Amino acid sequence: MTLQVVATGPSVLVQDLGRLGWAHLGVPRSGALDLPAAGLANRLVGNPAEAACLEVLLGGLALSAERGVWVAVTGAACEVVVDGRQREFGSAVRVAAGETLRLGRPASGLRTYVAVAGGITVEPVLGSRSTDTLGQVGPPPVRVGDVLPVGESARAPVAVDTPRPPSAGPLRLLAGPRADRVVGDAVDLLCRTSYTVSPDSDRIGLRLVGEPLPLSTTAELPSEGVVLGAVQVPPDGRPVVFLADHPTTGGYPVVAVVDERDLWQCAQLRPGEAVGFTRAARG
Amino acid sequence: MQTRPVGRHAVLVEVASPQDAVALAAWARPRGLAGEVVSGAETVLFDGVGDAQALAHALGTWTPEATPPGPEVELPVVYDGPDLETVAAHWACDPDEVPARHAATAFVSAFCGFSPGFAYLSGLTGSVPRLATPRTRVPAGSVALAGPWCGVYPVASPGGWQVVGTTDATLWDARRVEPALLAPGTRVRFVAR
Numbered sequence: 001m002t003l004q005v006v007a008t009g010p011s012v013l014v015q016d017l018g019r020l021g022w023a024h025l026g027v028p029r030s031g032a033l034d035l036p037a038a039g040l041a042n043r044l045v046g047n048p049a050e051a052a053c054l055e056v057l058l059g060g061l062a063l064s065a066e067r068g069v070w071v072a073v074t075g076a077a078c079e080v081v082v083d084g085r086q087r088e089f090g091s092a093v094r095v096a097a098g099e100t101l102r103l104g105r106p107a108s109g110l111r112t113y114v115a116v117a118g119g120i121t122v123e124p125v126l127g128s129r130s131t132d133t134l135g136q137v138g139p140p141p142v143r144v145g146d147v148l149p150v151g152e153s154a155r156a157p158v159a160v161d162t163p164r165p166p167s168a169g170p171l172r173l174l175a176g177p178r179a180d181r182v183v184g185d186a187v188d189l190l191c192r193t194s195y196t197v198s199p200d201s202d203r204i205g206l207r208l209v210g211e212p213l214p215l216s217t218t219a220e221l222p223s224e225g226v227v228l229g230a231v232q233v234p235p236d237g238r239p240v241v242f243l244a245d246h247p248t249t250g251g252y253p254v255v256a257v258v259d260e261r262d263l264w265q266c267a268q269l270r271p272g273e274a275v276g277f278t279r280a281a282r283g
Numbered sequence: 284m285q286t287r288p289v290g291r292h293a294v295l296v297e298v299a300s301p302q303d304a305v306a307l308a309a310w311a312r313p314r315g316l317a318g319e320v321v322s323g324a325e326t327v328l329f330d331g332v333g334d335a336q337a338l339a340h341a342l343g344t345w346t347p348e349a350t351p352p353g354p355e356v357e358l359p360v361v362y363d364g365p366d367l368e369t370v371a372a373h374w375a376c377d378p379d380e381v382p383a384r385h386a387a388t389a390f391v392s393a394f395c396g397f398s399p400g401f402a403y404l405s406g407l408t409g410s411v412p413r414l415a416t417p418r419t420r421v422p423a424g425s426v427a428l429a430g431p432w433c434g435v436y437p438v439a440s441p442g443g444w445q446v447v448g449t450t451d452a453t454l455w456d457a458r459r460v461e462p463a464l465l466a467p468g469t470r471v472r473f474v475a476r
Contacts, residue, residue, distance in 0.1 A: 023319040023330070024308065025463040026395035026402075125457045135399040136438075137457060177287035177295040223396055223403065225321030225328025227293045249323055249396030257290030280291075 002066045003116065005146040006100060009060020012142040014120050016052040019128035019137065023248040027137055029228060030130035031244050033203060033267030034111055036165050037075035041115030044072035044092045046155035051119030052129035054142065056112045059105040063114075065095045069150065070117040070157045074165070076109025076268055092157035109268040117153035133203050134245040171241070171262045172280035176231060178221065178253030183214040186255040190231065190239065190277045198238075199271035204247070205232075205240040206266040208275055212237025213255070220251040229258040241266055284342060293317075293330040296342060300325065301393040301405040306350035309468045316341055322394040322467050324403070353391070353468030358435070358450045360386070360426050360473045366414075366445035370428060373411045381447060382475050385426075390433060390471040395463060400437040400455030402465035407431050417443035424450045426473065435465070448473075 005012070015038065018031025032038035032055055042051050054061065059078045070092050073080045080087045083099045095101050106112060122129050122139045131138045142148070170191075179186040190213070198207035218235035226232065226249060230242040234252045241258055243266055258266070259280050269275060287295040298304050301324055308322035311329070316338045318331025332338050362382035371378040390404040413429045418441065421427070425436045427444030434444060437454035450473075454464050465471060 020318055020331075022399075022462075023321045024312070024395060024467055025399060026397065027399045027462075126462065137399055174290040175288045177289045222324030222326070223394065224295060224323035224326040225319075225330065225394075227289050227328070227330050229290060247396060248321060249394055254289070257293075259291070 001069065001118065001150040003148045003150060004064040004066070005062075005142055005144055005148065006064050007060060007062035007102075008142060008144055009056065009058050009105070011057040012061055013055045013131040013133075014052050014122055014139050014142065015055045015130045016128055017050050018130050018244060019126050019132065022126055023225065026135065026248050027126065028132050028134050028245045028248060030128065030132040030138065032113065033244055034075050034113065034264040036264050037111070038113045038115070040090070040161060040165065041072045041074040041113045042119075043158055043161050044074070044090075045070045045115045045117040045157050046153060047115055047117065047119050048154070051115065051151075052122065053113050053115040053120060056103060056114060057110055059103045059112060061114065062100055062102045064100045065097060068094065068096045070153070071095055071101060072115045072157075073103065073112060074115075075111050075113040076106035078106040078112050079104030092159065108270070110270055111267050116150050117157065118151035121149045121151040132245050134247060166261070166264070168265050169262075170276035170278040171265065172259035173231070173256045173277050174259060174280050176254045176256040179255045181215055181217065181253040182233070182255050183216050186213070187277075187279050189213055190256055191279060195239070195275040197269045197271050197273050197275060201271065203243055203245040205242050206269065206275070208239045208241070210238070213239060215253070221253060223249045223251045226250045226254060227257060229260055229263055230254040231256040231258060243267070286342070289328065289330070292332055293328060294332060294335070294338065296327045296329065298325060298327065302391065303347050305353070305391060305393055305468050306347050307345060309353065310345055310350045311341070314341060324393060353470055355470040355472070356464060357472050357474050358426075358452050359476045360448040360450045361476050362448040364426065364446035364448045366427075367447055370411050370445050370447055374409045385433070385447060386473045386475050388433075388473075390473075392465045392467050392469040392471060394467050397434075398437060398440060399457075400463040400465070401434055402463065402467070402469070404433040404465070404471055405431065407433060411445050413443040414445065417441055421446060422449070424452070424454075426450055
């Protein structure tokens with residue numbers, strides 16, 4: 001079973017849970033940026049959590065099915081059309097043999113996820129099918145004319161699924177290893193500052209525009225390992241929240257860490273939108 | 284050994300030297316103390332820590348002598364780089380002496396970063412600055428220096444390091460059992476061709 005790619009928007013990538021255990025060799029973890037949305041799509045079509053799906057930036061994807069298959073579209077809400085007929089977003093949808101699934105452009109949010117029963121079965125690299133945009137590990141970006149292999153579906157689709165995507169709110173902040181590089185309390189300052197999303201944000205990092213954080217020194221640190229969700233502050237004082245394709249080591253101070261449960265929001269924030277932080281409860 | 288918190292599931296451990304960072308990471312990785320054990324220049328990051336108390340206890344039992352030396356790799360190199368004269372100026376020697384001095388150095392891969400398989404090799408005594416203006420494209424296999432580090436570009440990429448030579452060794456191949464030729468802990472010798 002295959003899917004033929006008829007059209008793409010700005011970016012379509014194969015993503016799964018990511019490539020864990022290789023950070024010491026300089027390999028980013030990668031994986032779906034909005035993991036709750038990708039997980040929901042997989043559950044709706046009866047896939048296991050580790051199945052690979054498509055991460056679609058700002059819609060525009062069209063896929064033609066070789067054989068009948070169940071699909072589910074989640075994440076940034078958009079029109080779901082199968083051979084001209086409007087179908088439901090966020091539920092299992094049948095695409096018959098020869099029919100074409102088309103996604104519209106989301107009115108809000110950035111990334112829509114398409115899961116296919118059986119999963120996208122491109123060749124895994126280092127245990128994952130994810131495309132890493134920083135180190136170019138994994139499959140190349142999906143292009144028009146590509147023929148995507150689809151695996152055997154193991155289970156029937158699910159009509160109703162919980163939990164639904166979590167609700168948005170301020171990003172919860174935990175302590176970072178170099179908070180002492182900030183003049184004042186790093187978490188307090190981040191919570192009190194109004195930020196917006198910079199247009200040069202990507203899968204590597206959510207770059208923030210706002211009043212620069214005061215640093216006690218702009219000297220680089222000896223390079224050290226960096227975690228997903230790290231809030232790194234370069235010498236210009238403008239924080240970057242590291243997302244799935246972040247470099248594994250870096251020399252700018254990490255002054256706080258975003259709770260991993262809130263990172264899905266970073267996948268969906270558009271350039272110019274406001275970003276707020278709050279101090280995470282302990283535990 | 285000082286530890287610093289990194290969010291909810293990670294700890295950054297500060298050690299005395301790149302040698303200690305490599306040794307601690309190599310010792311800790313097979314012990315399953317964390318999902319990722321990432322050495323840095325003077326730190327080891329433990330990310331995805333399941334049991335913080337078990338990690339703290341294990342760290343208390345480690346000494347730098349507890350880690351055997353890593354494997355050794357010889358890299359054939361042609362010293363034809365465009366920055367030999369600049370490096371010679373910083374090392375206060377003749378450009379002809381740079382290859383011999385570089386090849387006589389016993390390097391150890393301290394950590395990876397920048398791109399998959401790009402290893403920061405420690406062992407140099409002198410230091411050289413980065414290029415004021417990075418090159419837009421440095422060819423794969425370029426052997427280059429910056430600060431106290433030596434590195435070899437696994438793939439062509441932009442770069443600001445001072446290039447002294449070229450190797451035809453394959454630094455990175457995701458299909459190999461050991462994808463990175465110069466994984467942290469590997470001892471490296473350059474052999475002039």
